[in-house]
């Protein structure tokens with residue numbers, strides 16, 4: 001009997017069989033191509049939180065947009081696509097409010113042309129914060145990592161405040177966020193994929209949604225139904 005620790009059971013068995021001069025034949029039965037994961041395992045860098053970013057233009061016009069943010073040490077990393085109002089505003093005025101909210105109507109609303117959400121003045125920056133935020137951070141742009149499609153905006157937290165308690169996870173809220181992301185990619189994704197994922201997400205909405213989640217879901221559904229590729233499918 002051969003004992004030892006190796007990379008895998010297979011390589012170990014083969015190596016030890018060889019050492020013990022036991023004839024062995026290896027049949028490679030897994031012919032799947034090598035897979036590379038994009039997972040960035042550096043501490044804290046891979047986790048994304050979906051938030052609402054409020055910014056102001058140089059002329060004082062407020063903009064509200066859902067964004068995924070990361071944390072890098074003490075810094076908040078916002079990655080708005082090129083071109084976008086959020087990117088333009090942040091580069092111009094160098095500040096933003098990062099709003100943590102469980103009101104998924106704001107995510108769905110912004111993606112379906114409903115941008116008019118109540119705001120309060122922030123403490124340290126010109127951009128306002130969402131009135132509905134459970135908590136918010138006021139951030140200042142300190143560095144930009146250039147990228148042709150999605151530059152990384154590194155921001156320092158100037159001020160943070162908690163306004164309301166978090167009441168726990170809700171599956172319908174997660175489902176609305178997933179559908180909102182699909183809707184934000186409506187131009188790029190095949191409609192069939194969206195419809196399939198929607199069918200799966202619907203179960204959580206039917207079982208666990210409150211009025212806000214139902215409304216947000218309806219807005220997103222309307223947007224999908226109205227999309228030209230849907231009309232083409234129906235012909």
Ligand SMILES: Cc1cc2nc3c(=O)[nH]c(=O)nc-3n(C[C@H](O)[C@H](O)[C@H](O)COP(=O)(O)O)c2cc1C
Pocket residue numbers: 050051064065066067068069079080081082083084085086087107111177180181184
């Ligand atoms: C949950 C969620 C997260 C999003 N995260 C990002 C993001 O990190 N970067 C981005 O450019 N767009 C993101 N989007 C899409 C933008 O909110 C949307 O395209 C928006 O119009 C941004 O452009 P704007 O600043 O010009 O409004 C996200 C959308 C959703 C629903």
